Amino acid sequence: MILRIFGHDFHYECENLCRVYFPNEKINIVYGDDGEDEKTVVTKCSPVDGGNLIEVEAHIDGVSKSEKAEVVASEDELRDKSELKTAQLIFALLSDITGYTPPWGVLTGVRPSKLMLRLTEQMGAEGAMEYFTRDLLVSEEKANLAQTVAAAEEKIVALSENNSFSLYVSIPFCPTRCSYCSFVSHSIANANARKLLPEYLEKLADEIKITGEIAKELGLKLESIYFGGGTPGVLEAPQMDRLLGAIEKSFDLSYLREYTVEVGRPDTVTPEKLRILKLHNVERISINPQTFNQKTLELIGRNHSVEQAVKSYQLAKAYGFDSINMDLIAGLPDETFEDFCSSVDTAISLSPENITVHTLALKRSSELNASGAGVSGGNEAKKMLEYASERLTASGYAPYYMYRQSKCVGNLENVGWCKVGKECLYNVFMMEECHTVLAVGAGGVTKLCNQETNNVERIFNYKYPYEYISGFDKISERKNGIKSFYLSY
Ligand code: SF4
Incomplete structure (x- = not known):
């Protein structure tokens, strides 16, 4: 697909929005008139008296439509308002041509x-609410969802203090690989991966020890x-048993509010x-x-x-x-x-x-994306989520955390639902970036x-x-960055 840009620098937002409608297309951004494609979106921003004129054309598989609008705003606001208007026009044209109106409107962010x-x-x-529905064109249902989740998250965020932190332990191994998976995770069905596991766990225990020492030295509270x-x-x-034991030896668990193990498959x-998990108070x-x-x-490809x-x-x-x-x-x-x-x-x-x-x-690195197998379209996935929302609400569950990923079918969302008082604090702490997460293991990102x-x-x-x-030596060296961060304020 080609995205043509004339007279502005908000290509990033335009590209993200086009991707909502065409998640599997490679989007080539072109400044000017070059290039032809069956799918082309042209965006122009030109100065007029007191503001900008925004023009958008969409040429999609033989159907062409266009829209334009003037934006009048102060100098400070003109760029942002022009960007928003361009997004709104792209949204109107592509929703009309494709027959899919994304319920999150022009909102492409993950939170x-x-x-x-x-x-x-x-x-x-x-x-x-008005800004979500009128300006960002979010459906009333999704705006309400965002508001409910925001209120639930706010209460959890308030539990976090400046010296509190969470610990994330990464186990990037799986029994087999799911076809939709894009994570770095090795299937232990593979003998080489299986051989790596014991050594991996040894290093992980070492990293847990080093991290625990740093947390103690800095007086951080593990939540x-x-x-x-x-x-x-x-x-x-x-x-x-050994790994959970290593955590007990290395960290002060007296402030711990929650201990989760995503057993997974x-x-x-x-x-x-299960006995071991219970024994260690998970x-x-x-x-x-x-x-x-x-x-x-x-x-x-899930073998269960x-x-x-x-x-x-x-x-x-x-x-x-x-x-x-x-x-x-x-959308599977x-x-x-x-x-x-029925699920x-x-x-x-x-x-x-x-x-x-x-x-x-549908991430690029997944097997499913490469095979192009028949996943649900946006309208179907939207109906599925509506059903889940109605049934879960009627059954006593409430949404308490939410995030979105790029390339989600229909630009939809992931929502954690729970019974009263059963929120997973870590999910919110991590998503809202309200306190530090010290991550250990391969693929771990300490925030x-x-x-x-x-x-x-x-x-x-x-x-x-x-x-x-x-490269474990390098990793333990990088851990010093935790001290530098805390000692610098
Ligand atoms: S269980 Fe499946 S989706 Fe999850 S990390 Fe393993 S392979 Fe990926």
Whole structure:
């Protein structure tokens, strides 16, 4: 696809918006008249008396439409208002031509609730709602969702203090690779990956020790721990025991509000692992079916059955876990609206404390994207999320955290729903960047946050387990950045 730009510098916003309609197209930005394509969007911004004239043309697969509008504004506001008007015109034309009206309007950012919160502080709840619906063209339903989530997040953010932090432990290994996955995660079905795991865990324990020493030296308070991946459930019970033990030895857990292990795949759950998790006071776990449709599970390369997902959940309940999350995904390949609704109904019938409803994101590095298999379109995915929202609300769940990813089908969202008092604090702490997250393990990104100045700095670990092992000295050296950050204010 070609995006032509005349007379302005807001190509970034225009490109993001075009991607909402054509997520799999490569978008070439052209300044001027060069290039022809079956899909071309032309945007022009020219000065007129007191403002700018915005003109947009869309030529999509033989259909051509255009719109124009004048923007009158003070010098300070002219650029932003011209950018917004250009986005609104692109939205009008592409929604009309494609027959899909994205419910998030021209909003392409990943944290709509954070924006809602900021606008509410600036212009009050009513003003923020009006800005979302009138200017950003967000549907009333999604604007309400953003407002509900913003209110829930605000309460959790308030728990965080300037010296509090969370610990993220990365286990980038899985039993097999899901076809839609774009994470760096190794399938332990592969012998080489399996061989790496013990050494990886040794280095991880070393990093936990180093990080714990730094946290103690700086007087930081550990508020939440989150094991993610990957599939932390791939660890054998003794490996889990050692790792959880290393955390206990290295950190002061007396301030801990929450301890989560995203076990992940249902086929990794065993009585022994659940016993070990309980023994180490892990209270929240995630058992993720993604769908309760057997055909889809096979199609997306998850080697577990629907029955296993139900049994693992029941086993965890029998072990006394009273904070269990289940992930579902809307828009999986070859799933109909009815298939998705049936998964939502099954999840609700099991009554886990949390249900997170994701929308499929088709990242370039996933196998599914390469094969181009039939994932749901935007309108279908939109209906799926509407169904989930109605059923979950009627069943006593409320949305408490939300984020969006680029390339989500229909530019839709991922929402964490929970029963009263069962919010996952870590999800909000991490998403809202309200306190520091010290990450350990391959692919971990430490986010250092200064609440007073809103300054955020990041320290990256190596992405792949083999690099993490061989470059461990470098990683432990980078950890000094945590001290420099805190000692500089
Ligand atoms: S379980 Fe998660 S991390 Fe592992 S392959 Fe599937 S999507 Fe990727």
